[in-house]
Amino acid sequence: MLDVKKIREDFPILKREVNGKPLVYLDNGATSQTPQQVIDVIVDYYSNYNANIHRGVHSLSQEATDKYEEARLKIQKHFNAKEAYEIILTSGTTESINLVAHGFASLLEKGDEIIVSALEHHSNIVPWQMLCEKTGAILKVIPMTLEGALDMDAYNSLLNPKTKLVFTNHISNALGTINPIDYIIKQARQVGAAVLIDGAQACPHLKPDVQALDVDFYVTSAHKMCGPTGVGMLYGKQEWLEKLPPYQGGGEMIATVSFEKTTYAGLPHKFEAGTPNICGGIAFGAAIDYMNAIGFDNIATYEHELLDYATSELLKIEGLKIFGTSKDKTSVISFNLEDIHPYDVGTLLDKMGIAVRTGHHCAQPIMTFYNIPGTVRASFAFYNTKNEVDALVAGVKKAKMMLS
Template sequence: MLDIKKIRADFPILNREVNGHPLVYFDNAATSQKPSQVIDKIVEYYTMYNANIHRGVHALSQEATDLFEASREKCRAFFNIPTARQCIFTSGNTHSINAVASGAHVFVKKGDEVIVSAVEHHSNIVPWQMLCERVGAHLRVIPVLDNGQLDMKAYHELLNPKTAFVVVNHISNALGVTNPVKEIVAGAHKYQAKVLIDGAQSCGHMKVDVQDINADFYTMAGHKMCGPTGIGLLYGTEEALNELPPYQGGGEMIDQVTFEHTTYAGLPHKFEAGTPNIAGGIALGAAVDYLNEVGMDNIAAYENELLVYGTEQIKSIPGAVIYGDVTDKAAVISFNVEGLHPYDLGTIIDKLGIAVRTGHHCAQPVMDRYQIAGTIRASFAFYNTKEEIDVMVQALQRAVNMLS
């Protein structure tokens, strides 16, 4: 059992009001809120340790380097990454995906096929379209069933000797549905295809074991797991990372530079050109500490309680339609009320202090699949409560009455 009152006290923003009402924050799929332990770590860095890392012999540089690398080790353990050198710091999940896609020409050749799913975020579609255009490969799409789950029969039929890369999210940001990533990876590997799993929506809500999933690449977003913005992680197998060329050139990622030839540093620095987000990296370690203290199993169980309760309450609203209404999903409810535009409902309940996301959620193909303009997305975190869900549902009912 979680002490929700104690947990909520760790998040300063939950004490504020919006439009004269207590904040109800249900936009966690876009970004999570940050506990004081993370915020304080950012302040501490700039107050006590501010210096560039890996480059100085003076005390501040060495202290900052130690803290930054200690955070890398915390992330390594948190995701069960085999070695710290396979834990690449990036600016975020989108950066991580682009870092792989930009160099994926070493894996994908002219005439090959790249498979994506129909429930991907734009950041896991567009980079692969760009890759296919560069090398002359073909993009193939796993269709989605009416209930929001991937059509796995169709996926296995798409796989063939031309399949070179498969990219799928672990959890759909638009629907909350959890995809069978282990089955997806195993199927792709039968054809020696590489696999990238987008873990933006899973990394702060469930226990992720990259070795168990067995993908060649796995990406994470720090700001969706109680960490700061501007920091993310890229995991890759050593074989895949060693074959992948660097995404950017500059300081830190080099071994030797001459005007005739440059050699690159080993992992992880090969992919970490320039001064990184040092404060963000250190604070991400604090976020990992916090999540470990609360317990990922506890978080997953409690958020599932919120999902079940929230689903029941939203279904009580006349005309409510939930997309991706399955049992195997994260605490995300994507829904509409028949005859009403999601933007109108979202705008009205914002006046009552309730933060939800409306629109296509950077997943336009998902909306096209259901022939809708967008949805209201209520996404919960372990610091939310059932009482807040009641407040949201009452506000929605009030908004429906106003617009009907």
């Protein structure tokens, strides 16, 4: 059982008011809030050992290097990667995906096929379209159902010996659907295709085991799981990371440089050119410590209770429709009020201190499928409460009355 009242004390921002009302923060799918324990780590870094890492012989550099590499070990342990050097620290999920797409540009041939799902965020669509333009590969799409789930029969029909790569998110940011990635990975193995899973929306709610999944690449961002913005992770199997060429050139990623020839450093430094987000990486490790202390089983159980309660209460509002009704779902509710634009609902909710996300959620193909301009999305975290759900329901009712 979670002591939510005690947990909320860890988050300074939850004490503030917005437009004269207590903040009800329900935009966790975009960015989660940061506990004081992680904020303290950030302050400690800049107050006591701010220095560039690796190669420095002075004490501050060595301290910063140790803390940064300790964070990498924490991330490795959390995701159960076989080796620490299979964890590449990036600026976030988007850079992680682009890094892999850039690398595969040298491995694909014209006529090769890659598969992406209809539930993707733009960051897991556009890089692959760019890759296809460069290589002549063909992009195939796993279609979705009205419930917001992926059609696995259609997926199986897309797989063939030409399939080289399969990409899908673990959980849909727009609908909250939990995709059957175990099955997706297993089926891709039958044709020898590599698999990348976008875990940005999954990692705040569950604890992926990359070895148990047997996934080739898994990516996520720290700011979705109580960490800072501007830092994330690419997990890649060693054999794949060694095949891919460097993503960027510069300092840190080299072994030797001359004007005649440059040789590259080994993993993970081969993909970590330049000065990284040192403080962000260290804070990422602290955020993982914080969430593990709470316990992901506890988080999942509590958030499911919130999801069930919010779904039940919102559906009592006449004219409200929820998009994304898959039986496998996390704590995200996307909805619209009949004949009312989602932006107008979100604007009025903000006046009441309630933060939700409105629009297409960087998932325009999903909105096109439903023939809607966007949705109102309420995304819940383990520090939200049923009282906040009640505030959301009351706010939606008031918005409906004002806009009808």
